[in-house]
Amino acid sequence: MSPARTRSGNLAANLVAFVRLLRGRGLPVGPREAADALRALAAVDLLDRREVYLTLRAVLANAREHFLLFDQAFREFWGAPEDEAAFPGMEPDGPAEVLEDAEQVVREWLAAAEDRESEDDSAESPGYSPVDVLTRKDFSALTADELDAITALVGQIARRVATRLSRRMRAVRRSHLLDMRRTVRHSLRRGGEIMELLRRRRRLQKTQVVLLCDVSGSMDLYSRFLVQFVFALQHAVSRVETFVFSTSLTRVTDALSDVELRRALDRVARTVPNWSGGTKIGVSLRQFLEAHGRRLLGDRTVVIIISDGWDTGDVDVLEGAMRELNRRSARVIWLNPLLGSVGYEPLCQGMRAALPHVDVFASAHNLDSLRRLGRHLALR
Amino acid sequence: MHAEIARIQSMLGGEGYVADREIATAVYLSRSLRKPLLIEGAAGVGKTEVAKVMARALGTDLIRLQCYEGLDATTALYEWNYQKQLLHIRLTEASDRTVEQREQEIFSEGFLLKRPLLEAITRESAPVLLVDEIDRADSEFEAFLLEVLSDFQVTIPEIGTIRAVTTPYVVLTSNRTRELGDALRRRCLYLWIDYPAFEKELQIVLSKVPGINADLAAQVAGFMQLVRQARLEKTPGIAETIDWGAALLALHRDHLDRDVLEETLGVLFKSQEDARVVRTQWLDLWLRGLERLRAEPRPWSQAVLERIAVEGALRR
Numbered sequence: 001m002s003p004a005r006t007r008s009g010n011l012a013a014n015l016v017a018f019v020r021l022l023r024g025r026g027l028p029v030g031p032r033e034a035a036d037a038l039r040a041l042a043a044v045d046l047l048d049r050r051e052v053y054l055t056l057r058a059v060l061a062n063a064r065e066h067f068l069l070f071d072q073a074f075r076e077f078w079g080a081p082e083d084e085a086a087f088p089g090m091e092p093d094g095p096a097e098v099l100e101d102a103e104q105v106v107r108e109w110l111a112a113a114e115d116r117e118s119e120d121d122s123a124e125s126p127g128y129s130p131v132d133v134l135t136r137k138d139f140s141a142l143t144a145d146e147l148d149a150i151t152a153l154v155g156q157i158a159r160r161v162a163t164r165l166s167r168r169m170r171a172v173r174r175s176h177l178l179d180m181r182r183t184v185r186h187s188l189r190r191g192g193e194i195m196e197l198l199r200r201r202r203r204l205q206k207t208q209v210v211l212l213c214d215v216s217g218s219m220d221l222y223s224r225f226l227v228q229f230v231f232a233l234q235h236a237v238s239r240v241e242t243f244v245f246s247t248s249l250t251r252v253t254d255a256l257s258d259v260e261l262r263r264a265l266d267r268v269a270r271t272v273p274n275w276s277g278g279t280k281i282g283v284s285l286r287q288f289l290e291a292h293g294r295r296l297l298g299d300r301t302v303v304i305i306i307s308d309g310w311d312t313g314d315v316d317v318l319e320g321a322m323r324e325l326n327r328r329s330a331r332v333i334w335l336n337p338l339l340g341s342v343g344y345e346p347l348c349q350g351m352r353a354a355l356p357h358v359d360v361f362a363s364a365h366n367l368d369s370l371r372r373l374g375r376h377l378a379l380r
Numbered sequence: 381m382h383a384e385i386a387r388i389q390s391m392l393g394g395e396g397y398v399a400d401r402e403i404a405t406a407v408y409l410s411r412s413l414r415k416p417l418l419i420e421g422a423a424g425v426g427k428t429e430v431a432k433v434m435a436r437a438l439g440t441d442l443i444r445l446q447c448y449e450g451l452d453a454t455t456a457l458y459e460w461n462y463q464k465q466l467l468h469i470r471l472t473e474a475s476d477r478t479v480e481q482r483e484q485e486i487f488s489e490g491f492l493l494k495r496p497l498l499e500a501i502t503r504e505s506a507p508v509l510l511v512d513e514i515d516r517a518d519s520e521f522e523a524f525l526l527e528v529l530s531d532f533q534v535t536i537p538e539i540g541t542i543r544a545v546t547t548p549y550v551v552l553t554s555n556r557t558r559e560l561g562d563a564l565r566r567r568c569l570y571l572w573i574d575y576p577a578f579e580k581e582l583q584i585v586l587s588k589v590p591g592i593n594a595d596l597a598a599q600v601a602g603f604m605q606l607v608r609q610a611r612l613e614k615t616p617g618i619a620e621t622i623d624w625g626a627a628l629l630a631l632h633r634d635h636l637d638r639d640v641l642e643e644t645l646g647v648l649f650k651s652q653e654d655a656r657v658v659r660t661q662w663l664d665l666w667l668r669g670l671e672r673l674r675a676e677p678r679p680w681s682q683a684v685l686e687r688i689a690v691e692g693a694l695r696r
Contacts (some may be wrong), residue, residue, distance in 0.1 A: 062570040
């Protein structure tokens with residue numbers, strides 16, 4: 001959207017155009033926020049750029065993650081917030097304009113929406129943003145600079161995924177609470193004598209997460225991110241058990257529990273004997289079932305396998321192990337980093353054998369796909 | 381700057397709260413648009429303080445609802461006074477009223493205990509309602525709160541609907557341990573409070589640690605900037621800075637050196653792991669940074685400190 005095209009002397013029209021720009025960039029704002037913003041502007045000093053900037057940010061950017069996008073859009077649309085000069089198109093035309101703000105904003109909003117329908121819809125779809133491009137880019141095609149940015153995002157996503165998880169799996173310390181309200185009401189029938197304590201019941205829901213992460217050679221590049229993801233996830237959720245495998249299985253929950261990522265990774269590297277070797281998925285899963293299945297599997301367990309499915313072991317062993325894993329857990333999620341590549345089909349033998357026993361088969365090749373993961377984790 | 385924002389800024393200043401423009405603007409907007417203010421930021425940057433100071437500056441009461449895991453509507457809104465109800469049942473035992481009548485009596489306003497939310501909307505003059513650490517409550521409670529905040533009315537099945545007499549000024553704080561829902565965010569104005577820059581923290585130290593000399597205050601504020609570059613389990617906030625300043629004052633120290641730092645480390649770093657990492661990894665680097673800082677011409681600035689942090693490889 002070009003500011004020049006929409007820019008007129010009308011404050012409300014400009015504001016609506018600006019809010020639409022923000023919306024196009026993915027900020028959750030709409031007519032109500034636009035109306036609030038106009039009301040807010042009416043209450044501050046419009047000739048003070050910094051004040052206008054702070055005001056619009058307080059109303060329109062309601063999470064810190066949005067500040068960057070907001071600043072960028074603000075700069076493009078109104079100019080730098082530090083500039084001393086007044087805004088073009090920000091001079092109030094008169095007090096009357098500002099008074100009927102809400103109504104006018106809605107009218108502007110609708111008018112702009114009609115305009116757009118007759119033109120094209122490109123401005124409304126999520127526009128260019130560096131974050132956007134990063135999140136869609138395949139991990140294997142990143143430059144060193146981008147890697148750093150990604151690291152921070154991965155942690156953020158893991159926390160968000162964990163948030164979704166913990167709502168469902170939160171342990172309730174006292175599952176039976178005294179319900180005084182009903183108890184007293186009940187006692188009336190017996191002349192105020194409390195014969196019976198009525199209790200409130202709370203649903204007890206705990207989800208166990210088991211992560212099985214492939215660290216063999218073919219997964220090398222992805223593993224670095226996925227282990228970070230796993231690390232962040234483990235620190236955000238209370239009931240996670242993490243294992244890595246290539247030709248055999250190693251439990252790394254304790255190694256990963258170090259608060260510092262680098263130290264944790266060192267510990268993992270020291271614990272795991274065959275980092276980046278060949279892959280025997282079937283054997284590794286079998287090993288898991290036998291050593292940990294009884295303790296960890298059950299109808300409240302989500303099993304997440306992160307692997308590309310390139311198995312150099314016996315396919316029958318893999319199939320059998322997957323079948324059992326599926327039967328003994330509530331959900332099996334298979335994350336495959338190759339699934340994102342264009343034209344990839346799960347043709348390799350191992351993957352084909354495992355697929356019928358997987359509840360969710362999803363990609364894990366970029367940040368977007370990790371973000372979507374949260375959806376699959378919550379059990380009803 | 382709008383005159384009223386300037387007034388709020390100096391009003392907060394008068395209450396001993398060093399407010400920059402962002403904070404003053406947000407408080408002003410929240411008041412004039414009558415929208416709740418959601419404040420986020422790391423622990424210990426003074427989020428809760430904003431509500432307290434706001435109440436004092438407005439000359440109104442502060443009603444605080446501290447959130448925690450498992451907080452439910454009963455604890456936040458209202459509860460019946462069970463002892464009083466039981467007593468009433470006993471006292472009316474001999475009367476000839478029916479059970480239904482007696483039931484109606486004990487579920488009337490006289491037997492109602494107001495909890496913070498109900499209290500806040502039934503006051504004669506609008507109080508400041510502080511919903512502290514909303515991220516610690518469950519998402520169900522968040523949804524419930526959203527409902528109360530949009531209608532400012534509460535329905536009690538036995539009594540009926542209670543409408544707000546006045547709309548309270550609402551301040552919510554969150555430490556971001558849980559992501560808040562979009563619906564709640566959109567209902568609120570948003571303020572992010574960062575760790576203060578050197579200049580602001582110096583001002584805070586000077587106003588909150590009475591009797592501290594300007595030179596020590598500058599060293600303390602400068603040192604905190606270096607400390608916050610390190611990645612620790614718990615980065616010390618403003619409260620720690622103030623405590624530390626007071627501790628140094630009580631020990632009659634006016635110069636920061638290794639001895640005094642080791643002596644007072646516990647004031648700043650409250651986990652054993654942090655204290656260990658600081659002793660083994662950071663203390664030497666910070667002391668060197670402090671030496672560099674002392675060599676700089678005064679007054680020091682945030683820019684100088686950032687340069688020192690980069691040059692001293694303190695950023696981690």
